[in-house]
Amino acid sequence: MSVLLSEDFTFIVQGITGREAVNLTRECLDYGSKVVGGVTPGRKGRDVHGVPVFDTVEQVVDSLGYVPEGSVVTVPPAFTKDAVLEAIVRGIKLIVIVTERIPRRDVAQMVELANLRGARIIGPNCLGLIVPEVCKMGGIGGPAKDAAKAYTPGSIGVMSRSGGMTTEISSTLTAAGLGQSTAISIGGDAIIGSTYAELMPLFEADEQTQGIVIYTEPGGRMEAQLSEWVAENNSRLPIVAFMAGRFMDDEEMKGMSFGHAGTIVEGKEDTATEKIARLEAAGIPVVERIDEIPDAVKDNLGAKV
Amino acid sequence: MRFYEFESRRIVERAGIPVTKYGFCTSADQARQAAEDIGGPVVIKSQVLTGGRMKAGGVKFADTPDEAAEHAADILELEINGHMPKGVLVDPKAEVAQEYYASVVWDGTRKCPLMLFSDMGGIDIEEVAEKHPDHVGRGHLSNLVDPPDFRAKEVISHTGVTGSALTRATPILARLARLMRDYDMTLAEINPLAQLADGSFVALDAHMEMENEARPRQKALLDDLGIDPTDMRDPYEPSDFERNVKAIDSADHRGVIQGKDHGFSGNLGLVIGAGGGSLTLTDAVRSQGGKPGNYTEIGGNPSVAKACGLAKEVLKKDGVEKIAVMMSIVSNTRVDIVARGVIKACLELGKDPGETIAIFRIPGAWEEEGFKILERYGVESCDRSVSMWEAAGRAVAKIQGAADPDTPGREAEEVAG
Numbered sequence: 209m210s211v212l213l214s215e216d217f218t219f220i221v222q223g224i225t226g227r228e229a230v231n232l233t234r235e236c237l238d239y240g241s242k243v244v245g246g247v248t249p250g251r252k253g254r255d256v257h258g259v260p261v262f263d264t265v266e267q268v269v270d271s272l273g274y275v276p277e278g279s280v281v282t283v284p285p286a287f288t289k290d291a292v293l294e295a296i297v298r299g300i301k302l303i304v305i306v307t308e309r310i311p312r313r314d315v316a317q318m319v320e321l322a323n324l325r326g327a328r329i330i331g332p333n334c335l336g337l338i339v340p341e342v343c344k345m346g347g348i349g350g351p352a353k354d355a356a357k358a359y360t361p362g363s364i365g366v367m368s369r370s371g372g373m374t375t376e377i378s379s380t381l382t383a384a385g386l387g388q389s390t391a392i393s394i395g396g397d398a399i400i401g402s403t404y405a406e407l408m409p410l411f412e413a414d415e416q417t418q419g420i421v422i423y424t425e426p427g428g429r430m431e432a433q434l435s436e437w438v439a440e441n442n443s444r445l446p447i448v449a450f451m452a453g454r455f456m457d458d459e460e461m462k463g464m465s466f467g468h469a470g471t472i473v474e475g476k477e478d479t480a481t482e483k484i485a486r487l488e489a490a491g492i493p494v495v496e497r498i499d500e501i502p503d504a505v506k507d508n509l510g511a512k513v
Numbered sequence: 514m515r516f517y518e519f520e521s522r523r524i525v526e527r528a529g530i531p532v533t534k535y536g537f538c539t540s541a542d543q544a545r546q547a548a549e550d551i552g553g554p555v556v557i558k559s560q561v562l563t564g565g566r567m568k569a570g571g572v573k574f575a576d577t578p579d580e581a582a583e584h585a586a587d588i589l590e591l592e593i594n595g596h597m598p599k600g601v602l603v604d605p606k607a608e609v610a611q612e613y614y615a616s617v618v619w620d621g622t623r624k625c626p627l628m629l630f631s632d633m634g635g636i637d638i639e640e641v642a643e644k645h646p647d648h649v650g651r652g653h654l655s656n657l658v659d660p661p662d663f664r665a666k667e668v669i670s671h672t673g674v675t676g677s678a679l680t681r682a683t684p685i686l687a688r689l690a691r692l693m694r695d696y697d698m699t700l701a702e703i704n705p706l707a708q709l710a711d712g713s714f715v716a717l718d719a720h721m722e723m724e725n726e727a728r729p730r731q732k733a734l735l736d737d738l739g740i741d742p743t744d745m746r747d748p749y750e751p752s753d754f755e756r757n758v759k760a761i762d763s764a765d766h767r768g769v770i771q772g773k774d775h776g777f778s779g780n781l782g783l784v785i786g787a788g789g790g791s792l793t794l795t796d797a798v799r800s801q802g803g804k805p806g807n808y809t810e811i812g813g814n815p816s817v818a819k820a821c822g823l824a825k826e827v828l829k830k831d832g833v834e835k836i837a838v839m840m841s842i843v844s845n846t847r848v849d850i851v852a853r854g855v856i857k858a859c860l861e862l863g864k865d866p867g868e869t870i871a872i873f874r875i876p877g878a879w880e881e882e883g884f885k886i887l888e889r890y891g892v893e894s895c896d897r898s899v900s901m902w903e904a905a906g907r908a909v910a911k912i913q914g915a916a917d918p919d920t921p922g923r924e925a926e927e928v929a930g
Binding site for chain 2: 228231285286309310311312313315316317319320321335347348349350351354355358368369370371372373375376379380383396398399403423425428429430433450452453454455456458460461463464466467468469471496497498499
């Protein structure tokens with residue numbers, strides 16, 4: 209088992225004829241994912257690596273005779289909200305938003321509608337998710353052969369605010385003999401569809417998953433929310449965290465933004481120091497180096513058993 | 514982006530929120546005229562994007578237009594926290610009966626806007642929330658419908674406010690919520706929101722911040738305020754390095770590069786990426802005693818010219834002796850292209866790539882090709898088996914070995930020489 213994706217999982221790509229989307233489609237197909245359709249308005253009748261292109265999601269659904277389970281949305285920021293609303297209204301339940309630089313108001317509207325319709329959003333500003341050797345949804349891990357190098361099946365769930373670091377961490381786990389149940393690039397923006405705490409119940413319910421690794425950054429309350437969730441839910445899963453951007457706590461860096469849009473410290477609660485203290489108080493060890501993660505995971509797995 | 518007080522004033526005024534008769538002035542003569550138009554005692558306030566202007570002498574009171582002109586002349590010349598004022602705001606000295614606080618911000622956890630209201634205005638809201646929680650009303654808003662008046666009314670009523678104050682403040686808070694949404698603000702705050710002796714409400718001071726991502730679609734408002742699209746309102750003046758990197762980035766649509774050097778002055782130049790990787794690597798360099806000369810982010814597969822341009826800018830910085838070229842595993846950016854770019858930068862500046870590039874650690878797409886090129890120029894490269902921490906440590910060791918005359922290696926050399 210795994211979370212969110214399975215062997216038979218079907219998805220479409222909205223904005224499929226864009227340069228990045230064409231690459232992403234190729235990568236997912238090569239990995240064995242079932243990309244069953246694409247949408248680009250005005251491009252109906254074409255195909256991208258054999259995937260038929262339609263003008264609307266409705267046409268994809270009509271042509272397939274069923275509603276695909278997911279959609280990867282990679283369209284320019286000004287059109288993203290419309291594309292996501294279209295997917296939600298046509299019944300798609302898992303939407304990965306790759307696009308970055310989407311204003312918060314749009315993200316909040318998409319997420320609220322998704323919640324009302326029982327759909328889940330991953331991202332925006334993310335690379336998607338992967339269940340090693342089963343399904344890759346999005347650009348995560350890159351070309352199939354590169355993804356295969358970094359990701360191997362196993363028992364660790366990975367969640368990361370950085371797409372690139374999802375792969376770096378998984379590769380480090382793989383090298384240490386620790387495979388991944390599912391790795392999710394959750395997105396680097398201030399408001400995202402699914403936070404650590406919102407994804408934890410899925411991992412909690414997944415028999416394959418025995419431990420969690422998260423990559424975190426300054427900015428926002430997502431880590432505090434996870435700490436609260438852990439305290440309230442008596443989770444069976446040990447969590448190990450890595451915190452990047454500690455240098456942003458320096459006085460001369462105040463008010464500056466580095467990395468992702470969400471990585472801007474707006475209050476005293478969202479600095480690296482503050483977050484590390486909260487996570488550790490919740491029993492989540494925070495390591496300083498990526499290469500310390502495997503040992504920390506092994507120590508913690510041992511402790512829970 | 515942050516707005517000046519006079520801009521925030523115009524924004525709330527446009528949204529139908531009452532304000533005092535005020536004037537924005539860039540000269541003493543204009544300030545005299547504004548004071549005459551207002552009539553009576555006035556306040557002259559420096560227009561700077563920084564706090565603490567009262568303490569710094571950037572806010573003064575005047576009873577006559579001549580006095581207003583005098584103060585304006587002084588304040589226009591007064592630098593506050595390194596910022597010269599954009600002008601002064603001339604405001605009537607209002608007869609305030611009661612000060613309130615109203616704001617709308619994003620609640621990232623709930624993923625919707627949050628309205629805040631207090632009947633203890635004029636002071637720091639965090640302090641009020643801590644010491645007098647019953648004087649702060651809160652209410653979340655749906656993202657899918659127009660912010661309704663009744664929600665504003667509820668929030669205000671939570672503070673115990675009733676009577677005409679409640680009915681008059683309600684549309685103001687509701688309008689503030691609408692302007693926050695319509696103009697993509699991350700913060701829309703009126704503090705103090707003043708009730709005057711005659712019972713009417715005016716926004717005496719407003720603070721607005723707009724999400725940078727929304728600037729393109731808020732062009733009409735920004736044009737109306739006369740704000741140039743290139744005016745980024747950074748918390749500090751961009752350096753030459755930052756300006757040059759930005760120019761290189763905009764000149765070529767392939768890939769994205771960013772560079773910052775505010776707060777960095779070390780000898781190890783960083784050519785690093787991407788978002789999360791750059792944060793991780795900057796920490797790794799500093800934690801091992803290294804002194805970064807800058808911060809960068811490479812992403813989205815830049816061209817050779819772009820990678821070269823970035824590396825050159827880093828190498829040209831004062832004090833930078835070597836560069837470390839490092840990223841987390843890349844899947845989109847091509848290793849060989851970055852390798853070509855950084856080698857080209859060294860050669861064009863007449864530097865030996867093998868000496869200048871302390872370490873090259875970018876694993877991932879096209880890495881075999883990249884490592885081959887680097888080997889030809891004698892650059893130490895490593896793949897994913899060398900961790901980001903270790904790669905950063907090797908770069909730090911190299912530059913310290915080169916710079917520190919106390920190291921045994923250097924001593925031996927000197928003896929031999």
